Structure formats: C-alpha cells, structure tokens
Amino acid sequence: MTQIVTHLHEISDGYQALFVDLWGCVHNGVQAFPDAVTALQAYRKRGGIVVLVTNSPKPRAGVAVQLETFGVPKDAYDTIATSGDSARAAMFTGAVGEKVYFMGEWRRDEDFFKPLEVIANPVEITRVPLQEAEGIICCGPFDPMADPSVNRSDFLYAKTKGMKLLCANPDIVVDRGETREWCAGALAKLYTEMGGESLYFGKPHPPIYDLARRRLMALGMDIPDSAILAIGDGVLTDIAGAVGEDIDSLFISGGLAASETKTGYSPDPDALSNYLSKENSSPTFTIGQLR
Known part of the structure; x- marks a missing residue:
C-alpha cells in the first residue's frame, strides 16, 4: 500500500538523488509549478542531486531552453536525461x-x-x-x-x-x-x-534509466539505486519504470490522474487505492502535487 505524504521533505532526506519527471510534475507545458520548483531547490540545498528524467523527444539542451521559458530556474536541477x-x-x-x-x-x-x-x-x-x-x-x-x-x-x-x-x-x-x-x-x-x-527508449523502458545513471556518473556521483527516488505522475511510465528498475517512487496523483484519484491538496485515499488497484500500480509514496 502506498504511503501518502504532503511534502517532499518528509521522505527525500532518505535519498541521495531524485529522478524527476517534468510534465505534470514541475510544469504543465506552459509554466512552472512554483511549489515544485521550491521543493527541488530546497532538496539541492540539503545536498541532494536532481536529475530531470523526461520523455521529451528533445535533446537535453533543447529541454533546458524550454524550462527557462517556463520559469524553471537552473538551480532547481543538476542535469537532464531525455527520451530524445x-x-x-x-x-x-x-x-x-x-x-x-x-x-x-x-x-x-x-x-x-x-x-x-x-x-x-x-x-x-x-x-x-x-x-x-x-x-x-x-x-x-x-x-x-x-x-x-x-x-x-x-x-x-x-x-x-x-x-x-x-x-x-x-x-x-x-x-x-x-x-x-x-x-x-x-x-x-x-x-x-x-x-x-x-x-x-523513454520511460518505462531501460535505456532512459541507463542514461540518467550515466548523467549522475558524469557529475562524479556513483549513487546506488537504493538511494534514488523516482518522481512522476504517470503510472504506466514513471511508476512502472521505477518498479522495473527497482527504484523507489513518488506518484504525483494531481497530474494525469487528478480526477480518478480525486486529488485536491491530497488524493482521496479510497479513490487513490481504487485507481492504483485498477492500474496494477504500486508506488512507494503518493503526493497530491510536488511541493
């Protein structure tokens, strides 16, 4: 059974790195989510590494430019791995x-x-x-x-x-x-x-996770999978991929599945349980929005 949390900092200090989805978690394709940006900045200030792992077909340089236009500052992440x-x-x-x-x-x-x-x-x-x-x-x-x-x-x-x-x-x-x-x-x-x-080649398939690990290594960080937390709003991509890689996961219920999970500030526990059971998904943690 997934554990519902209200803030990233409740669980994040147990991990050295985050693999963070973008669309629906950090931005909505138009603008950044301020609470998500603040949470990632705070995590990095405490020494954590943030790898943005996205199914965007863009090269990482193009994603970086896009993030700037959306209002995601560079101090909210360390590096980017893209499906592209x-x-x-x-x-x-x-x-x-x-x-x-x-x-x-x-x-x-x-x-x-x-x-x-x-x-x-x-x-x-x-x-x-x-x-x-x-x-x-x-x-x-x-x-x-x-x-x-x-x-x-x-x-x-x-x-x-x-x-x-x-x-x-x-x-x-x-x-x-x-x-x-x-x-x-x-x-x-x-x-x-x-x-x-x-x-x-993107989530939930192995190549993008291999790339994300190489991005960590390029930063001089040899971090075991047990010390990585994957974050995303797609049970068929972000969560399934994390499970397949044996990485703990944080499901953002207020993204693609907001209506199914009846997510306001937090998901309705019964609706969340029904949704995850239907999708045969088992995230380690769940949060309404990344904050």
Whole structure:
C-alpha cells in the first residue's frame, strides 16, 4: 500500500538523488509549478542531486531552453536525461535504417536529427517519403488533437514493408495547460497493436534509466539505486519504470490522474487505492502535487 505524504521533505532526506519527471510534475507545458520548483531547490540545498528524467523527444539542451521559458530556474536541477537523447543514439546507430519517414512537428523536432558526437561512425540519416523509407522516426503526431487512428492506413503500409517505428516519446497523452494532447506513444501503441514493431527508449523502458545513471556518473556521483527516488505522475511510465528498475517512487496523483484519484491538496485515499488497484500500480509514496 502506498504511503501518502504532503511534502517532499518528509521522505527525500532518505535519498541521495531524485529522478524527476517534468510534465505534470514541475510544469504543465506552459509554466512552472512554483511549489515544485521550491521543493527541488530546497532538496539541492540539503545536498541532494536532481536529475530531470523526461520523455521529451528533445535533446537535453533543447529541454533546458524550454524550462527557462517556463520559469524553471537552473538551480532547481543538476542535469537532464531525455527520451530524445536515448532515441537519437539508437537512430544514429541504424536502429530503423538510414532512410526514414519522420512523424512530428519539424519546427519543434528538427534538433532530433542533429549529429551526436558520442556516436562513433554514425549512419547518415535521410528523411524521405513513407514509400521510400526503411523505417519510421516518431517524435509525435502531426496533429496532437487528432485521434491516432488517422495514421492507420500509413501504418498498414509500413507494417507490410516490415518497417520498425522508433518512438522518441513513449507518453500516450500529456496535458498542456488545460488541454490534453496525444503523444508519440499513442502512435507507437497503435502501430504495435496493428502488428508492427515499435522501439521505445523513454520511460518505462531501460535505456532512459541507463542514461540518467550515466548523467549522475558524469557529475562524479556513483549513487546506488537504493538511494534514488523516482518522481512522476504517470503510472504506466514513471511508476512502472521505477518498479522495473527497482527504484523507489513518488506518484504525483494531481497530474494525469487528478480526477480518478480525486486529488485536491491530497488524493482521496479510497479513490487513490481504487485507481492504483485498477492500474496494477504500486508506488512507494503518493503526493497530491510536488511541493
């Protein structure tokens, strides 16, 4: 049974590092949550390390710029690990071929195709129409408000050609302010259900956690998993990933599942229990909002 807490500091001193989700925890896709920022700043002042672990398809430099525009100050975190960086590494090693069909918003996602210096002898990636592609790079839907099923005909063609779909963001949905949008994970899920092969690199899958640990090592921090707390509002991504990595977790019930858990300042215990049971999820701790 999860333990409900009201403030991060009630439990955080038992951990040397935090793996913190961004969307729904630190910001809402429009602006930062002041209480969350304050909590992370306070944790760092007490000596803790904050790694922002996000399913954003952006490289970490792009996420850092985005955070600044949202009002998340640099003293609220130490480093960033993104699904985009994990997926880019796979792309440049040829995971889905050299000629790829791109799905997403090019103006937002073009940095995904910038070379990675850490990859030795990277393959040369060329964006081509679907009919000429060897595989698919999916950073998100063309229209985040359109039902994923609009891609069914293209996916049927891709499946018959044996194309793999590289998913740069496993999230199914995200709330941008008050608007819920589809993410790349919804498209990858549909492709898999249709019999295609989707490759995942963000939460809850291992590559992004390996990257987060490497980011810690780059800071000179060799921290065991038992001293890491993962924080997030997605039971299928943040919490499932933490459980899979044997890392303790703090579920933000006031994010994606706010209505299901009847979260005001804190979740309703019965509603929370019913929700977690339905989702077969077992976070170590639960809090209404990161504060």
